[in-house]
Amino acid sequence: MNDHGPFPENPEDTRTAIMEATFQALCEHGYANLTIQRIGEKFPKSTSLLYHHYEGKDDLLLDFLDHMLERFEERELSTVSQTDPEVRLCSYLNHAVPSDGQPSNADFLKALVELRAQAAHNEAYRQHFTRTQERFHEYLAGVVSDGVADGTFRDVNPKEVASFLVTVASGSMFSWATTNAETAEGARAELDRYIEKLILSDE
């Protein structure tokens, strides 16, 4: 790095191009078979630029994960005050716990599960995924809290409900990415029963 930050020429454009190349290479090769060289094959500029900016594959991937979390936060902030709590909750669950077990971004989610598994023994990955889980938890607790306040939801404990739902979402992604077990549809049906009977208000 120098005084101009990591990307001196058109810094945002270059970083965005690196992030896009990383996304494509991750979807195609997964984590274990990913190399800087393979990311370079998706990158319109010289691969040497990647070696210049990053110490290695994990350094680049951790920056990529931060970039993805920033994008989630930008999207969230742009919609958070516009939509009612039930719509926001359903939208989250439809993404995180798809009933057909066929998420639209399947290749990416498989790679994400591999990256998250690195956190079992790698402290930098662990710090990232702790922060991600805490952000999703905070987002959901806010949605539930808003729903309790406006009477859409029952008088539940927002933090406990949010903790439960991030756990269900993690389990859905992990199950889907690592098994062919046909549990997605049943899990979603029972999740919907839980939401209807214990979260949504009677009225």
Add this chain to the structure above:
Amino acid sequence: MNDHGPFPENPEDTRTAIMEATFQALCEHGYANLTIQRIGEKFPKSTSLLYHHYEGKDDLLLDFLDHMLERFEERELSTVSQTDPEVRLCSYLNHAVPSDGQPSNADFLKALVELRAQAAHNEAYRQHFTRTQERFHEYLAGVVSDGVADGTFRDVNPKEVASFLVTVASGSMFSWATTNAETAEGARAELDRYIEKLILSDE
């Protein structure tokens, strides 16, 4: 292998010793840093025996995972008809979704999450974890079905409840093994509310 199967001398003793060595090495080194050599360091006999029986680390680990599943099935069969459904359900949940987020076999579970993440791109691991998830699902559906039959539980759909609970269990393990987020206690409290309000009978 030869006509005497994989372990010609004291076949069960040798396999058990290999499985114990694998367990210890996995707990100590995790998946990424595991080698046959490191398993050999925990094995009382010659490491060359490991190379003789297995094509490589993943071949040995897949046999180890089958061995763990067999042990679960033996334990389950020995208790399945002796205990009432509520005790069996609570026992499963106390193991799978510990409220303090501190499972007793933490090092092993971290390694298990790494192994399961291999299933995102490795078909042999995927087949194993599909079988494991199906066995846990079948076990839980049986517990719930028994509880509905004897009136301990409400008239719920055993397969849907089982699908939901294996998803929660997967999510708990994945969250615990890969983050320091303090969601375990809240998730368990809300799971207990779900069990009390939607699964256990009123009576």
